[in-house]
Amino acid sequence: MADALPAPGRHDPLRATSPAARTLGRWLPRLAVYGLPAVLILAPLVAFLTTSFWSMADGQVEHAFTLGNYVAFLAQPSYIRVFLGTLQLAGIVAAVGLVFGYIIAYLIWRLEGRIRYFMLLFSVIPLAMNYIVKIYAMRGILGYNGFLNWALVTTGILDAPSKLFLFNQTAVMITMAVIYLPYAILPIFLSLERIPPSLAAASADLGARPGQTFLTVVLPLSLPGSIVGGLFVMVLALGDFLTPQMVGGNQGFTFGRAIWSQFGMAFNWPFGAALAVVLLLAVVAIIGAAALISRHARVK
Amino acid sequence: MTFRSLIRLAGIGKSYGAVTVLQPFDLEIGDGEFLTILGPSGSGKTTILRMLGGFTAPSTGRILLDGTDITDTPIFRRPFNTVFQDYALFPHMTVARNVGYGLRMRRRPKAEVDRRVAEALAVVGLADKAGRHPGELSGGQRQRVALARAIICEPRVVLLDEPLAALDAGLRRSMQEFLKDLQRRIRTTFVFITHDQEEAISMSDRIVVMDHGRVEQVGTPKEIYYRPRSEFVARFFGENNLLPVQAAGGSAVDSPLGRHVLAATGRPTAVAIRPESLSLRPGAERRSATGAVESLTFLGATTQIVVRLGSDQAHSVKIRLPTPEFDGRADVGDPISVFWSDADVSVLGA
DSSP states (O other): OGGGSOOTTOOOGGGOSOHHHHHHHHHHHHIIIIIHHIIIIIHHHHHHHHHTTOEEETTEEEOSOOOHHHHHHHHOHHHHHHHHHHHHHHHHHHHHHHHHHHHHHHHHHHOOTHHHHHHHHHHHGGGGSOHHHHHHHHHHHHSTTSHHHHHHHHTTSOSSOOSTTSSSHHHHHHHHHHHHHHHHHHHHHHHHHTSOHHHHHHHHHTTOOHHHHIIIIIHHHHHHHHHHHHHHHHHHHHHOOHHHHHHSTTTOOOHHHHHHHHHHTSOOHHHHHHHHHHHHHHHHHHHHHHHHHHHHHHOO | OOOOEEEEEEEEEEEETTEEEEEEEEEEEETTOEEEEEOOTTSSHHHHHHHHHTSSOOSEEEEEETTEEOTTOOGGGSSEEEEOTTOOOOTTSOHHHHHHHHHHHTTOOHHHHHHHHHHHHHHTTOGGGTTSOGGGSOHHHHHHHHHHHHHTTOOSEEEEESTTTTSOHHHHHHHHHHHHHHHHHHTOEEEEEESOHHHHHHHOSEEEEEETTEEEEEEOHHHHHHSOOBHHHHHHSSOOEEEEOEEOSTTEEEETTEEEEOOSOSOEEEEEEOGGGOBSSOOTTEEEEEEEEEEEEEOSSEEEEEEEESSSOOEEEEEEEEHHHHTTSOOTTOEEEEEEEGGGOEEEEO
16 A cells, blocks of 8 residues: 555656646636736726825825815815716716617517618617717717708708707717617617517417507516616716717816816826716716616516 | 317418418317317427417418407407416516416406405415515426416416426426316316327327328327327327238228228228237137237236237237236247237228
C-alpha cells in the first residue's frame, strides 16, 4: 500500500501543476469575471462620484471632501425646477412611447406569416440610423418650412405655417418620442410574444369576445413588460442632452443640458459631477421600479 | 343508452392549399356520449377537434348542432368548452378566477359565479386551492382546474385535446377513471383526443380511429377491437393475427382459416383473428385447422402458443390461452389442431 501514497517530491500525474499555478488557475477566471467590470464600469463611476465631492477654487479643482455641490443643487430652485421638468418631460416621452409603442407592437403582433417579422424589422430600422441624422430629420419635419406645416396648411387646418413646432419643449418631446419609439416597440412586442397562443384561444373558447380577451388576458399579461419598455425609454430620455439642444432652442433646457454646460462651458466639473450623480440616482430608481414590476409579473 | 344525435359532421374536411390534412367524412356524435378520436400524431385528430371548437374553419362540409348549422359560428358563441393539451390556464388569475372566467364573460351575477365556482372546484376536488395561482399547482391539479373551467358553463360538448398526455402513468390512470366518472355524473358529451389505444378502449363509448387524415373506422371499443375493418385498425390495438387472402370467386375469399363470404364492399386484403379467439378445444360451430407447434411462451396468467398452419406451414398464428387451460397439452414440434369460430374472423379491406 506504500506506493499508493505519493512520496514527497515524487511526480504525481494527478497533480501535474504546482500549488502556485493551481491557485492562479483558480483566481484568474474570478479576476476576469469580477475584475473587468470593476475596472471598466465601476472605476469611472467611482471617479465621477469622487469628483462630485470635490470643489472648484480659482479655476482649480480642490481635492477636499465637501457636500457643497449637493447643497448648491438643493438650494437653487432653478436647478430643481429643471430637474423636475426633465423628469416630467422624460415621463411624457415614456408615456407616449408606451401608448404608441403598444399600439404598433400589438398591430404587428396580430399579423401572421412573413409580413409580421418584416414589419417588426421595419419598425426598428431607425435604431440602425445615426442619432444626429434622426434629429436633423425631425428638424426638417417640424420646422417652419417643414413637412408638418406643409401638411397642415395643405389640408387647411392652418392658414399659415406655425413656428410652434420647433425650438421649444414640445419639439423636444415630439422628437424624443419619435426617436425612442423603436426602443419601446421591441420590449412590448416581446412581452406580447411571450403570451402562449392557447391562452387567447382558451379565452375565446370560454365565451370572451375579442375585446374581452384583450382586456382580460392579453393586456394584463403584456402590461408589465410594456411598462418596463416605457421606463427604458424614460431612462434614455432623461440623459439626452443633444435632442434638447438641437430642437429645443432656448426653451428646451433640460437637466442633461445643465450637466453638459457645467462640464463643457462653466468648467465646474465637481458641480457637473454632482448633478450627474443626482440624475444617476433618478435612473437607478426608475430601473429599480422596472425590476420590481417585472419580478412581480413573474411571480405567478 | 339510446343514441340521440347531438352533432352531425357532414362531409367536413380540411386542406391547406394542395395538402389535405383531413379527408371529408361524416360522423354523428351522440348526446351524452364519450367519443374518442384516436390516431397517431399527424392523423388529423386534432384538426377535427379544432373545427368542432371553432378554432379552424373546415375547408368543406358543415357542422350541425341539434340540426342548426354552426359551421360559421365564432368560437365564443359555441356552447362547447375545451380542455387544452397544455391546459392554457391564465397565469395571472387565481384558480377561482380561472374557473369562473366563462361565467364572468357571460356577465353572470357575482354571487352566482362564486357559488358555481365553489361547486365546480368541489367536483374536481380542489376546493382548498381556490386562492392559488396555476403556477403553484402540480400537473394533475392544473389538469383538474382546466376541467372545472371547461364544465362550469354547462357546455353541450366538452372537447379534450390529449389532456392526459403530459401526466405520468400512475396519475394518468387515476385521471382516466376520474374523467370517465365525471362524464357520467354531469351527463355531458365528451369528445376526447388521444393517441393511446388502451386509454381509448377503456374510456370510450365509441372510438373514431384516424390515420393519415382518414377516418379508418368508427365503432364501440369491442367492435374496433374484435371487428376491425382495415389492416391499420387490426394492427393498432394490441396483438392480432393477420393472414393473407386469395380471391375465391364471387364474394368469397380464401385464407388459411378457410373460406369467408364478404359482407361489405371493398377489396379484401387480409383476415384477422385475435390470439385469445383461437382455441385448442373443439366446440359447436367451430372450424379447425391442423398445424405444428412452433413455440411456447409462458407469460404468467396466459401462455402463448405459436402454431404453423396447414400442410405447407406457410403461416403462423399466435394463440393466447389461460395457462391452467393449456398446461402441458403440447410441446414444440407436436402436431396440433386449432379451433375458432367464424364470427371471430374479420375480413380486412384496403
